[in-house]
Amino acid sequence: MTENKDIEKKIKELSSNFSDSNALVIILAAGHGKRIKSSTSKMLHTIWGVPSVERVHLACKKGIENTNTAIVVGIKALDVAKAIGTTDATQFVYQSEQLGTGHAVQVALNNIDIKNIKYCYIIYADMGLMDYKTINEFHSTFTNSNSDMIVMTSLYEGNIENNCYGRILRVPNGNVLGCMEHKDILAMKSDENISINYKKENFSFKRDELLYEVDEYNAGVYGFKMEYLSKFINEIKSNNAQNEIYLTDMIEIFVQNNLTISTYTPEDSKVVLGFNDKTVLKEMEGIARESIYERLKNIITIHDRDDFFIDENVVEYILELEKEGRPLDIMIGKGSFIGKGVKPNYGSTFDHLSRVKGDVSLGENVYIGENVLVQCVEGQTLRLDDNVEVYRGNQIRGNVSIGACSIFERGVNITGSDEHPTKIGKNVLIKGISYLYGSVIEDNVYIEHCIFYYSKIEEKYDSNGDIIKCRFIRPKPEGLEVVKNLEN
DSSP states (O other): OHHHHHHHHHHHHHOOOOOSOSEEEEEEEOOOOGGGOOSSOGGGOEETTEEHHHHHHHHHHHHSTTOEEEEEEBTBHHHHHHHHOSOTTEEEEEOSSOOOHHHHHHHHHHHSOOTTOOEEEEEETTOTTOOHHHHHHHHHHHHTSSOSEEEEEEEOOSOGGGOOSOEEEEOTTSOEEEEEOHHHHHTSOTTOEEEEEETTEEEEEEHHHHHHTOOEEEEEEEEEEHHHHHHHGGGOOOOSTTOOOOTTHHHHHHHHTTOOEEEEOOSSGGGGOOOSSHHHHHHHHHHHHHHHHHHHTTTSEESOTTSOEEOHHHHHHHHHHHTTOSOOOOEEOTTOEEOTTOBOOTTOEEOTTOEEESSEEEOTTOEEOTTOEEEOOTTOOEEEOTTOEEOTTOEEEESEEEOTTOEEOTTEEEEEOSSSOEEEOTTOEEESSEEEESOEEOTTOEEESOEEESOEEOOOBOTTSOBOOEESOOOOOOOGGGOOOTTO
16 A cells, blocks of 8 residues: 555646646556566557557647556556656556556546546557647547447457457347457357347347458547536446456447437548557557658658658657758668668768767758767757768767768767767768767867867978868876787
């Protein structure tokens, strides 16, 4: 109990006050995912560089303007909550014992203020391909309807024997009758029927009919009028194959109380995918990659559509740059990684296996060579001006600014810290095994096989008017007393 109280206290510190919006989204993120076989919470496994729970949270926030969000956390609760952090109108709710999706919603509604909420939406945190456009359309469809509940559904397109989703049950006129989970169908005897009474009529379904003929499935996203959700949520029972409190039972409860249910099927069925194992997670990663490729393939050059990474925020930046009408001439090599915060420019080349991360701004026609690392951490900035060339295997890290037309041949390592940034001027050439930290390099300087700490390298010329070259300069050695020659 003490541990639970401690977790509740810490996630409350990460929570923020709700807005005056009449909409609430509950994100179910309490499970761990046994089949994912990882010590990391399933919710924190990434899809295209972003934890699944964060992707769902962002989609909901962008899809429903000013919505309030409650994120139900359980196993690895603090890890999941910290991944989201403190954001506007978002609260965390701790489900100490995982008794099912319906129980998670019960816990959420018992721990948040719902008095101003008219519409409540519920979604799973592992649906990392869900996008804001689908959420927005789902919300609009519901608010423009006369229904009391809406269920997102999809049609199973693969081998029906592999369909492990809950089946949507309908009466002949198309009205929703209920939903039956796959495990409960499997638990039926081969000659057994289930019967449901609807408006004084009885409708029955056979086991094989449910397994092989019903291809419409419950995608796991719901919308409710809050007055009815809060009224009936505690009526769910756990009399099923898993002895869990299923949220899907709300469909039948609404039907039995003569409340109306509508459905919404997204145009792209891929957005409803959720993952329970690494195979499906990899499939979702591939779908995300292909989506990025399709958006950029006619705008920039991507050498290998199956082996690259461009952060989605960078994608948006590139698309905005393209609106100016000039050819971008941006090249992305095989295995390149372009992380969040990077600002490419016209003529940017990211050669094979290059990695660029953080608040990195590029001038025009910058060349980042093969296996080059250019990165800075939060709070730092890194700038490469026009026509800078960074060749194979080099590393540039931290607070660094580099002037136009500077060239770094192989073997160069440049670092700048918060207290000691590195500033490099224009037309600088650095080659050989060279390391610079916290230094200032003036324009036109030539450096070869040198190590500089907190140094200023001035632009000076000899009597013939040639730049004086810095070559083979090393700091005074320290600690020689611990170095022994093995031959002695």
